[in-house]
Amino acid sequence: MAYEPQYYPGATSVAENRRKHMSGKVEKLRDISDDDLTLILGHRAPGSDYPSTHPPLTEMGEPECSIRELVEPTPGAKAGDRVRYVQFVDSMYNAPSTPYFRSYAAAINFRGVDPGTLSGRQVVEARERDMEELAKFQIETEMTCPALAGLRGATVHGHSLRLPEDGVMFDMLDRVRKEGDSIIMHKDQVGRPIDKKVNLGKAMSADEAAKRTTIYRADNIAFRDDAEVLEWVHRVFKQRTIYGFKPEATEL
Amino acid sequence: MANDRQKMFAKHMEAKFTKEHGSNKMEGGEITDMVGKYYRLGVDQAPRKVEMKKAGQEIANKRGLVGYNPMMHCGGIPLGQRAITPSFLSGTDDMVEVDDLHYVNNSAMQQMWDDIRRSVVVGMDMAHETLEKRLGIEVTPETINHYLETLNHALPGGAVVQEHMVETHPALVDDCFVKMFTGDDELADEIDKQFLIDINKEFPAEQAEQIKAAIGKSSWQAAHIPTIVSRTTDGAQTSRWMAMQVGMSFISAYSMCAGEAAVADLSYAAKHAGVISMGEMLPARRARGPNEPGGVSFGHFADIIQTSRKTPENPANVALEVVGAGCMLYDQIWLGSYMSGGVGFTQYATAGYTNNILDDNLYYNIDYINDKYNDAAKTGTDNKVQATLDVVKDISTESTIYGLENYEKYPTTLEDHFGGSQRATSLSAAAGSAVAIATGNGNAGLSGWYLSMYLHKEAHGRLGFFGYDLQDQCGATNVLSYQSDEGLALELRGPNYPNYAMNVGHQGGYAAITSAAHAGRGDAFSANPLIKVCFADSLLPFDFTKPRKEFARGALREFEPAGERSLIIPAK
Structure with a gap:
């Protein structure tokens, strides 16, 4: 019987969405061109070569090494790309993703990534083209609502602030705006103006966001109502506590 | 239990x-509104920022070198893109910027640390034994009073003893003093009241009995060296400054020979054998001497804060003052x-002692515990x-979910x-303190x-x-680790406990949990x-x-600190 990863407990839509994010089986909702992605990431000019920190691995004359033989380098590593970042901020008002689930999604489904998880933001560092692959995936799929989530290299406290009247998560650096039905980005991740406005697509409706979110909230799916998740957290807590006290008494 | 109780943070959020x-x-608007307005007014919306901006400009003009300029904040976009709002010190009605x-802007905060760093407890019994048994000098309450009078001059x-010596100006060191205390009521009765910390007077009767029983017949000095000395040197200086003046005072008060060998015994007692520092010395990688904050255990800190003798019937309040x-x-x-x-850590720390959000959570827990566990949150054993x-x-889960739902139902608390x-x-801190109060x-x-951390992360x-x-x-x-250093009792852990060395935002909570356990039991000390x-x-x-009230007084510029230098600088 093939192994079927279970990822996460819970019987609610939030738990189900968490499983989706972790599995990588998420719905694609929009397209972003490579040039637009490059613009908003702000690491290099669209169309320019990837700056590298070392020659391609094939030209490096690497030593014989069983690990090198066993592990296929990522495209970015093969090419010698520098390490760059993408950083997402997700509103606590039902943004589809949350920092931990972005990190789990990255670590489970992508290679060569270094996810960092904080309360207001989630950063992934990787070789530049590998990072872009992940960024494109997360931006284009149901993991991201352009109004409730965004790329922000700095000033991320909008995640916990009340939504403005237009429903676009507060951004101190005013990188993102609503124009008509679309959410546009006119500055890059760290707030530098970019040459053209990048259309990130339509915002999710409040109902859709509530349906797709991975955050428990009392006004949507309350944490206290997901009995299986609570039971699982309690089990983790108990196991860790007992393991420190008397490892042999830990229930497996 | 219904959680639709009157929220303690409501007035402050409004x-x-x-x-x-x-x-x-x-x-x-309402504090439950999910939608906010953002006017992007910059720093000019806030009175204190305006004052700071003006000061920055004046300083730049005066010295010909730029300084504070809020437009440097983030690529020309200053703070204040959302509203800059004041805060209340929890447990008070004092609204502050x-x-x-x-702490740079708050003299009360500075003084709290000054008062801890400059304090040391020194035993008297070893010195008295040296005097009596080795030198045959009689020690009586009268000689102790005379010695303490001498030391309050010398400290x-x-x-x-020595003639023609340089001295410090009394008006610069007027916060420096020494008092004694003992668990021996008879001896305490004989000590001049100006020199005595009267345990019977300062503590509720039950706590006084506990403390006297713990101290027994032994006698101790509470020495506080000058703030200005401590600020110029460091915490490790406290015991040294004290010990030198203690030694000299013994020589003078008991008419000893300045060079006799017994002086070394007195010195050893004052410098090492009989000294209780507020904080322990830290290892080389965080190298600090005694009486620096990294060495102050949570148990010591819980004892430094004195709320437990003022509101013994309210262990939650004790814990909340220790948190702050x-x-x-x-x-x-x-x-x-x-x-x-x-400067960033202040923003973390203030969450623990402003706007009654933590207070509301803990007092909710107290009601929950008393309802479910037969008044277990009331003071007692x-x-x-x-x-x-x-x-x-059970308690941690209820507490955490209650607090999480407050953030979800009151977006202003989340903001x-x-x-x-x-x-x-x-x-x-709410969950941990509640469990500690309920269980002692x-x-x-x-x-x-x-557990609260795990639940929060998953929610x-x-x-x-x-x-x-x-x-x-x-x-x-x-x-509860079986490994002795990891499984240490919380009272004995501190900032230097292995896992806590860079444990931002935790240690005030850990100290509070320590105090909560003992306040819950009605213990006189932790x-x-x-x-x-x-x-x-x-x-x-x-x-x-009442540290939180003191912080408010500092923020409102009402607190009078010690160790000021105005006497010796040009008048402005």
Whole structure:
């Protein structure tokens, strides 16, 4: 019987969405061109070569090494790309993703990534083209609502602030705006103006966001109502506590 | 249990988010509103920022070198893109500018740490034994009074024994003094009242009996060297300054020969054998001498704060005052300045002692515990609930979910605690303190803290920043660890406990849990009765019975600190 990863407990839509994010089986909702992605990431000019920190691995004359033989380098590593970042901020008002689930999604489904998880933001560092692959995936799929989530290299406290009247998560650096039905980005991740406005697509409706979110909230799916998740957290807590006290008494 | 009770933070949230302060345009609306308005008014909306901006400009003009300029904040975009709102010190009605809760801007905060750093407890018995048994000098209450009079001259920097000595100006060191205390009521009766910390007077009767029983017939000095000395040197200087003046005072008061060998015994007792520092020395990688904040154990800190002798019937209040003081010392001063640098830690720390958000959570827990566990949250020892994992699980879960739902139902509280680390500290301090009060067990409280962290992380899919919550992922495993250093009793842990060395936003909470366990039981002290008595003294500039009120006075510029230099600088 093939192994079927279970990822996460819970019987609610939030738990189900968490499983989706972790599995990588998420719905694609929009397209972003490579040039637009490059613009908003702000690491290099669209169309320019990837700056590298070392020659391609094939030209490096690497030593014989069983690990090198066993592990296929990522495209970015093969090419010698520098390490760059993408950083997402997700509103606590039902943004589809949350920092931990972005990190789990990255670590489970992508290679060569270094996810960092904080309360207001989630950063992934990787070789530049590998990072872009992940960024494109997360931006284009149901993991991201352009109004409730965004790329922000700095000033991320909008995640916990009340939504403005237009429903676009507060951004101190005013990188993102609503124009008509679309959410546009006119500055890059760290707030530098970019040459053209990048259309990130339509915002999710409040109902859709509530349906797709991975955050428990009392006004949507309350944490206290997901009995299986609570039971699982309690089990983790108990196991860790007992393991420190008397490892042999830990229930497996 | 219904959680639709009157929220203790409501009044403060209304003042912050529905009433204009300065010209921030925060007028109208409800604290439950999900939608906010953002006017991007910059720093000119806030009175204190305006004052600071003007000062920055004046300084630049005067010295010909630029300085504070809020437009340098983030690529020309200053703070204040959302409303800059004031805060209330929890447990008070004092509204302050948040900038004034940085310790640089708050003389009360500075003085709290000054008063701790410059304090040391010194035994008297070893010196008395040396005098009596070795030298045959009689020690009586009269000689002790004479010695204490001498030392109150010498400790601030007055010369004794040697002629033609330089001395410190009394008006610069007027905060320096020494008093004694003892568990021996008969001896205490004979001591001049100006020199005595009267345990019977300062503590409720039951606590006084506990403390006297713990101290017994021994006698101790609570010495506080001058703030100005401590500020110019460091915490390790405290015992040295004290010991030199103690030694000289013994020589003078008991007419000893200045060079006789017994002086070395007195010196050894005062410098080493009979000294209780507030904080232990730190290892080389965090090298600090004694009496620096990284060495102040949670038990010592819980004893330094004096709320337990003023509101013994309210253990939650005791814990909350310790949270406030602990977040200030451990986060703002120790981790924020000594260990890290920068100004950011204040924002974390204030979440623990402003706007009654944590207070509301803890008082809710008290009601929950009293309802479910037969008044186990009331002060006492017979009413405690047994510290089991099931009890920890129940109380911590209820507490955490209640607090999480407040953030979800009151978006203004989420906006006030806009960082996950702030929320995590508040939620876990409430949960941990509640478990500690109910069980009378600090490590059970610590266990509740860690469960709260796990629950918070799963509920919101986020917790603190990397360095914040990595300790919390493994914390449960060290609560009751069989390995002696990891499994240490909470009272004996401190900022130098292995996992807590860079544990931002946690240590005030840990100190609170320590105090909560003992306040819940009605104990007179948490770890050390000598330290508890040392700070039971209204002559100290900082009032350790109500630190949060003192911080408010500092922020409102009403607090009068010690160690000022105005006497010796040109008048302005």
